[in-house]
Amino acid sequence: MKEQQQSLLLSSSARFPPPQGVRLSYGTAGFRADAGLLQSTVYRVGILAALRSLKLDCSVIGLMITASHNKESDNGVKIADPSGGMLSQHWEPFADALANAPSPQHLLHLIIEFVEKENIPLEGAMPAQILLGRDTRPSGESLLEAAKQGISSILGAVAIDMGIVTTPQLHWMVRARNKGVKASELDYFEQLSSSFRCLMDLIPSGSTFNEVDYKLVVDGANGVGGEKLEVLKKRLDGLAIEVRNSGKDGGVLNEGVGADYVQKEKVVPRGFSSQDIGIRCASLDGDADRLVYFSVPSESSSKIDLVDGDKMLSLFAVFIKEQLSILNKEGHTDVNSDYQPRLGVIQTAYANGASTDYLRRLGLEVLFTPTGVKYLHEKAAEYDIGIYFEANGHGTIVFSESFLCWLESRNYELSSVVKGSEQQKAALRLLAVSKLINQAVGDALSGLLLVEAILRHMGWSIHRWTELYQDLPSRQLKVKVVDRTAVVTANAETVAVRPPGIQEAINAETAKYPQGRSFIRPSGTEDVIRVYAEASTQEAADSLANSVAKLVDQFLGFSSS
Ligand SMILES: CC(=O)N[C@H]1[C@@H](OP(=O)(O)O)O[C@H](CO)[C@@H](O)[C@@H]1O
Ligand SMILES: [Mg+2]
DSSP: OOHHHHHHHHHHHHTSOOOTTOOOOOTTTSEEEEGGGOHHHHHHHHHHHHHHHHHTTTOEEEEEEOOTTSOTTEEEEEEEOTTSSBOOGGGHHHHHHHHHOOSHHHHHHHHHHHHHHHTOOTTOSSOOEEEEEEOSOTTHHHHHHHHHHHHHTSTTOEEEEEEEOOHHHHHHHHHHHHHTSOOSHHHHHHHHHHHHHHHHHTSOTTOOOOSGGGEEEEEOTTSHHHHHHHHHHTTOSSOEEEEEOOSTTSOOTTSSOSHHHHHHHOBOOTTOOGGGBTOEEEEEOTTSOOEEEEEBOOSSOSBOEEEOHHHHHHHHHHHHHHHHHHHTOSSSSSOOOOOOOOEEEEEOTTSOHHHHHHHHHTTOEEEEOOSSHHHHHHHHTTSSEEEEEOTTSOEEEEEOHHHHHHHHHHHHHHHHHSTTOHHHHHHHHHHHHHHHSOSSSOOHHHHHHHHHHHHHHHTOOHHHHHTTSOOOOEEEEEEOBSOGGGOEEETTTTEEEESTTHHHHHHHHHTTSTTOEEEEEEOSSSSSEEEEEEOSSHHHHHHHHHHHHHHHHHHHOBSOO
16 A cells, blocks of 8 residues: 555544444444444545445445434444445445554554455546435534545545435435436436326226325424425325425424334324324335335324335235236237246245235245345345335335346337237336336335325225235334343244254244244344244233243343343
């Protein structure tokens, strides 16, 4: 490494000393902590992003400053790879080491070592390029400055500030730039609104939709998503969206609002009440990468009917399966094809068992991965069409390039032989879905528009959608233990292989409950063991979860519970 580069790194990192006595970890979704602790971490992630760009032929890399659904005083930072997906897991240990290096000398040493090991061309002809984004947190501005300092401590690296954006917008922009297509925020809105319009124009003429069903009320979590939806909705025809909790009326980010709160507590967020009975409502999280729907069933309580990620996945799967079967219908035209696209549905162990049964009854291939979208996305990408969702509302649909090419040419063929036929419309709908849905990462805004278009297509109210299947009662608990790494899981986290004997004990408990299912795993974002239980009644699910939590205490010892 050149002398000049070394002294630049030493002098700039001296201005960002790491916090004392804190160990940071890249975790499931980047670094997260109280914002006051993060200056040095974000600075160092700036360096990491520049090195990642250099390693990947100076492709554009994303750096997003957000702590999603965490409280407002927290913040965080994560990297988007050139495809728009999460940072390669292979680099996570380096990210951890960088964040925790105790001094500028240690930091420099780590960088020199890593640059050599990974063969990163520091003195190439092209500069590293990093797109920066942040959510609405007040701490974002100064953390963004720290990221810029980190980036400019790698000679020649260029930072492009996209301002306040949702996490999925930044991922989308990174993906678009690397594909060489238009990539501004305006282009993002244009792509979403035009593909939404296209789907709406293709709605069968017989579809009926009730007067009340035209209205959608959205809880913006007092974050960036509400703000962006206010802009996007002006470009949409045929859909009345009212945004509440947009952050303008003094509400606090994620406080009693947002998708995480609604999904976990199953109660109405602030700003919603019994006046909203029967209306279709949706909730975004703090950085707008998660989405859940809900409705208020009665005046007497604040409880809601929740439509979670599993049910969104089911809606998307039903629609796509239907379009594929129209497209492949034989005998209607001369234009046929032997190509059978592979459709895969990916869930985690937290998916409600009723959703998995429902999807399998539809004849779909359902697969499981460990928790965390980095695993789900990777699996989904193995299919022509891969649909994935976590129960908490984070998910998307990914299409293979080869399938999209096939679809384009099939559409072209059909348009010359049977233009305007149902078959051709099915091809056009699938093409529109591939443009509407954010293929880089789960995106609440694009997911919301796809839900709206499909409900309209089916002529379904939120109640009809809720009734696709009945969720099995479930319960989630957290147990604090001395060492959560003592639990080791296998089979997509459904089996605990360590400590020895615990799985047998869980099995014996579970067998006592009709439709019982339970598993444990160490959280990747909190210092706890998570317990999940499902059974035929709420009382049974609660009781099974409590018994399993006790087993965790017995096997692992506890500091408190
Ligand atoms: C049960 C649950 O909801 N777990 C969440 C949570 O991970 P844990 O590893 O369970 O803490 O945060 C992840 C990142 O946001 C998210 O991907 C995941 O679904
Ligand atoms: Mg989020």
